[in-house]
Amino acid sequence: MRSEQRLYERSEKGAAGKKGLMKERMLSQSSITARSREMFGLRCLPGECVLQRALMVRKKLTAREGRGWMSGTLFCTHFRVAFVPQDGPKPDDNTDPVLLGDHDVALASIEKVVVVGPNRTKLVSPNSSLKFTPEELLLYCRDMRVICFLFDRLTPDAQVLEITYTIAKTYQPLKPGSVLSFQNAALGSVEMKQFLSNRRRDARMNWFDSASDWEQELERCGATGWRVSSVNDRFEMSTSLSRFIVVPQKVLDTELKKSFAHFNEGRIPRWCWRHPRGSDLLRMSIFQNNIYHEKDDIRNLEMVLFGCQNSLCVVVELGDELPSPSDIQLAHSRLRTLCLGDVSTSVSVPDDKWLSTLESTHWLDHVRLCLRKASEVACLLRSGHLTVALQEPEDRDMSCVVSSLVQVMSDPHCRSQHGFQSLVQKEWVMAGHRFYSRINYHRDNDKEEAPVFLLFLDCVWQLWFQFPSRFQLTGDFLLALHDSIHLPLFSTFLGNCQRERCKRSQNLGQSYTPVNGWRDALQPDSSSDPSDPPLPPVWDWALQYSADRRACFTQPVPPTPPPQPLLNGNLNMKLDAHRPADSAPGSVFLLSRGSFTCPGNLPPWRSSASGVYKKSHRRAPSTENVPGLERLLKAWKLTATCGPQGPADAYEPLLPLLLVPCMGLWRECYLRGALHAQAFSHPVTSNHLHPVERLAQEVQQLQDKLAQLSPGADLDPPTVTTEPRHADANLNQNTNNATFLFSASKPRSVGKAAPPPSSNRHVSRAPPPTATPAPRPGGKDLGGSNKHTFLFGHSSVTEGRADPRYHPPPNAKLPKSDRP
């Protein structure tokens, strides 16, 4: 109770406008809060306060949840709209708190509240009053979900109205500070703070906030010739760069310092990744201050730009060809409108215009451009022994997209969950993508708003969709990450750069301590009130998702781990046939619009205007390299179109098909809220495991069991998703299978070893029903009739359905059904 009281005061501070009403409501509900824990099973977070509840409400289940309707109790708290199923499992008091239950939605995720009455629909604003009792409540969310609740006749009218008003009044973060009050509602209690402070960072991923993290990455990539510099330790060289950057070994910090002035925002060329064939990927902002006084100055710039390669550097211009942030914002808002439809205005794109309208959003065009650019870069890197430097005016948006896509395509590590998280940490969080401005949590900075990261997630989804077996992470993981963006709770997204995230600790005059780094993070413009809640990173998934949902983030049968990169960084010394013949040392080319040029002022210090360079010893770039590089890209285009050429080695990039018809719509994300699609269901996609995965899991579980039973066994059974490592014959066999399943490249020899499909064997035909009694759903899901109609997809067929679980979609335009 005490904490609730305190919380209340905080929220009052945040949303002063709602003060009177809120106070009244809260006091009147406080007794319910206490009871609700016992009676209705809502497991409140420490300090969470229930504002209102409604009984006998039914929630419409999505395909993933198994569709149909579920009865239960609806709650509105300070932090979320929660739904507790009637016959759900009893909450376990001993588990760690999960911010959102499987049926809950955070207030901050809600974008619009719509009610459906007997014959009309209405958008509910904080000040609106209803002249009718709603039958349905629709919550439109920022993450493109639409959550639908149906009020039963038994729901007291007063409760219906009250909870509608309460949600409408509390969801909107209208004023500055309301995000903070939201954070406080979720994380602000003493218990919660304590709980959060005891959370361990996930050690399986690289957080890139200490020098050793970067060193670890250099080692992982086998990148020699580079070192971690702490020249920007206090953000004095560049405010938006991270504290540690990776630069060529031969450049000293003192020399390096002079280079910062020549780049926009001081974002000098920095190392990102090394291809196993020895090419390095760099990123930088545009050149500025093109006055070069000393020869040393230029020598350093050359060294920084060329990195460890002496011969060839390709600058990839990202500015012109890729969508601008405002393009992305426009496309995304159009896509939202198209996909969500809008009950309150009854505007919905007719079926025969759907594809044309989708085309006119240009979202898929933007996705395609990013993938195309990344494919080009990946192919350049594959050719070996050159430096590719991505250049963007600010180096904070599209270069994040392209550099991370290149790595997802080329580095199998980045296609695992933890590898991907490390990648986002490296190329987005530490590289200073302005998450805070781009997401615009406060709705006070519309000009800057642009879902660049969501565009990136869509690109990754396209890759995953085209090469699902090459990913260890799943579509579910991408979806979870997509949805988390809209929750202003995570330090990952609540800052524009590392400096902002560590601002508080600096203000306090302390040096940043990597150990508790994220706990010190704070949104930039808030006061450094020591009582502000500690913000967790988004990667602490256990805070958000139950273990069951997290289990779906990775494939149970993981792809083959790639061979360890060699320390010399040259996995394959055999160079591509199309590698440009011995290029003159020090050539710099500009890749723009698919062709190579070498303009005289690239880099600017080499231009004739700057006389200093002339004196240096470098030769002018020879133009005969251009055809060589052109050939390289051409070869890529041919390879990309060439048929089944499954990457021979694990580091061959996954080159997606880039024709417009090959760009898919991320239906699981964008269309899950579409009104027509609410009944959308795939029996299989709704449950992520397909038969093979389930069997793989079972094998694992049985093996674990066996390991426990056998004398002297390890008492810690490995979890299902971990790679078995013991030298058990069975386990090896299993690994073999995984090998031949997930990499189409070498597997044949391995595959042969496993099951011998003799010519006249009928067994390898999908296990016929008689042969495999096990995996059948076999009518155990319902007693009584064994003929189930569980997939009701056709929205216009609504009349007279006997199945008690079915109710027509909440579309007012549909004919009224004879509801019980």
Next chain:
Amino acid sequence: MEDGDAGTTKETGPANSGDSSSAASAGNGPDSLTGSHVEWCKQLIAATLSSQISRPGPPDTLNRENKKLPVLAFRTPLRMIQNQVPLLPGETVQLTVKDMVYICPFIGLISGTLTITDYKLYFTSGEKESPFVLDINLGVISRLEAISFPDQEEMTKGLELVCKDMRSPRFAFKFEETQPSVVDVLNKYVFPLSHNLPLFAFQYKETFPADGWKVYDAAAEYRRQGLPNESWTISRVNSIYELCDTYPSTLVIPTNITEEDLKRVASFRARHRVPVLSWIHPESQATIVRCSQPLVGPSDRRCKEDERLLQVIMDANAQSHKLTIFDARQSSVAISNKAKDGGFESESFYANAELIFLEIPNIHVIRESQRKLKDMLYPTIDEAHWHSAIDQTHWLEYIRLLLAGAAKVAHKVESGKSSVVVHCSDGWDRTAQLTSLSMLMLDGYYRTLTGFQVLVEKEWISFGHKFCARVGHGDKDHADSERSPLFVQFVDCVWQMTRQFPSAFEFNELFLITVLDYLYSCLFGTFLCNSEQERVAQEVQTKTASLWSYINSQSEDFTNPFYENYQNHVLYPLASSRHLELWTGYHARWNPHMRSQVPVHQTLKELLILRAELQRKVEELRREVSARSPSFSSEHAASPSGTPLHSLV
């Protein structure tokens, strides 16, 4: 490439995944079919186009189309002639022309040798290293068009082969004088029926381990449905095709309808296609009945026997006192049909009947839609306006109407528990589409590999969908208005369903593509002729092989590894354009840019093997676990493999 043996050709392959399988099969020796199957599948998926890319790299075995032919799968000795054209048993070379140029829309001009047999056209480039191979069966060609290149100096004459499956390869003659003979021979063998020659299916001499003609036995299929019962009887009234020449010999009709009455009904229904049972619900006894339009005519004729027949059909199902008649046509068309002596059932004459129009356009509209689709897909894909171009073809719109209509039918039967009558004008086009799609939704049996074959044999082939006329087998009249891709449209709908319910179907995409490829090829007898009567007259079953023989002899290639037996589930696909996609894997497969780096089919096949292997391992481990701890086995009875795939319902 001097040899025709599968094992050795593959060794010329480069180090890529294309040969990972071939290496395995080579190592495996000639005993294993698997290698060549995988190879074969990849080729089919990639279709001829795998050969249309010149590769800078080493030669690729995929350039060889020959393994596409079933010959290799069964190790029948290949007859090779000097220019290495692989021949099917019974196939003979008719003409070989050197110095032909293939005008590839993707890589330009390729010169080589063209061989024409009585089954196919085989073009191979002269290169030793990586020969380019184009292999087109003649059945797929719809029309031959002479083209000319006026601005070219060397080559001025050419030939375009407009195909039924969305491509139009073009050739140029280096020497003009060869043109007449090529055109003559092609004309003769592309359009054998117009030249009084038999279709190649009658010359094809392959033998298969499985006999596809035994797949469908009408009596057995009705027995599976629980027929006959007290209300329905299996009638031999049409055994010599006297009642209706386009119906099968075995019909299921209500028990208490006399032959006399039936004959009167026949004279009242277009083409004598009387209402007969297609499917009966195992529990509610609600039925799907198909027929043609009633010959109501402008004067609103009535037929008491017809009215009584529908009443009896309704009464046969005790659960419902209503009968729903689905007229597939647009209502306006149905009304205008009255002037042409056709029409529709009047609700005032048919007591308790409800008439619903499904507003599906006719065969001509579908043909036009497919033509637009081809314009947009071949030779180049219109990238800039891809989505709006799809909208403009209306292809997906018509798919949507069909799926929505079939879902309505299925829903009426399943949830409304009432019997339905489905008809269009003649009852062999849209009716077949609707009944077969709704049966696919209602009955899990039809979603198995053999069940689907039964469905096609029953609802399409035996009930007289005019395959010969709609496809135009061996006929040169390409502008025949009877032609229309109705069956393609049906298979597209099935594909849409497999996309929405990936684990509900035992067959895979390759199966659907294969069926469509052999729809045109005239290699098998399955899709020949217009009716069962014609097929009997031409002795198709004894003189040709069945497509299902070919499929069932290597069924693992066509099996979906994700399949779960949803026997007792009804599938309602979402018929919203938001959830339909253009089947680019079929319609746009000729474009090399549409083919993925990792062949999907290979992954699927490997998954299938993995699944079997894991299944075995689970059982083995279970035994082991229960042997070690007896108490555990009972506790573990409800292990994950026993749990339902999803917790729906």
